[in-house]
Amino acid sequence: MIQSLPTILPPQAIQPHRILQSDNLDELFQRVINDDYSSFEKIFKNNYKSLCTYACHVVKSHELAEEIVDDVFCNLWKNRKKIQITSSFRAYLLTSIRNKSLDCLRKMKHEKNAMLESAATVPCKQSIAYETLFYEELNGRIEAAIQGLPRQCRTIFLMSRDQDLKYKEIAELLNISIKTVDTQMGRALKYLRKSISPAVSS
Known part of the structure; x- marks a missing residue:
């Protein structure tokens, strides 16, 4: 050296x-x-x-x-x-x-x-393993929280997230108003933030 x-x-x-x-x-x-x-x-x-x-x-x-x-x-x-x-x-x-x-x-x-x-600048294997475990656990919490949503609220959220549909398209498919879609999405996001916040802050 x-x-x-x-x-x-x-x-x-x-x-x-x-x-x-x-x-x-x-x-x-x-x-x-x-x-x-x-x-x-x-x-x-x-x-x-x-x-x-x-x-x-x-x-x-x-x-x-x-x-x-x-x-x-x-x-x-x-x-x-x-x-x-x-x-x-x-x-x-x-x-x-x-x-x-x-x-x-x-x-x-x-x-x-x-x-x-x-x-x-190269992350160590232990760091990578920890981050992988953290995100796997976080993803599990998110999916569990989604399953805890009311049926209509969960359906609207999944149509928006997984199918990338706009509020108008969801409203037409479910035969509901755009306002209802907006309200249900707001409830879903609020519930999910509350459910996963302990994991993020820990």
């Missing part, structure tokens, strides 16, 4: 005997610029393990550290003609590894936060 960016291992903490001298690195890099692949391989082989150790102190993962160093060297060869060295090639290598490692940590943190946000 990444809480914050870890303390970065300073360049001097890398074992000096396992890294070429700056002068040699600078000289080799000049050859790399001139498309000398053997010099590139020499830089890679002599510094790979030390740079992986440095990256691992940042990202806390040997596998990820190796990916980071591989990426840095791939970009080094790909962009060899464009790279501008302001101090030394050794400093450039270490800075590149450090920045790539920090970018990986930020990406991992962002992805984790995105996953947590997505997970928070």
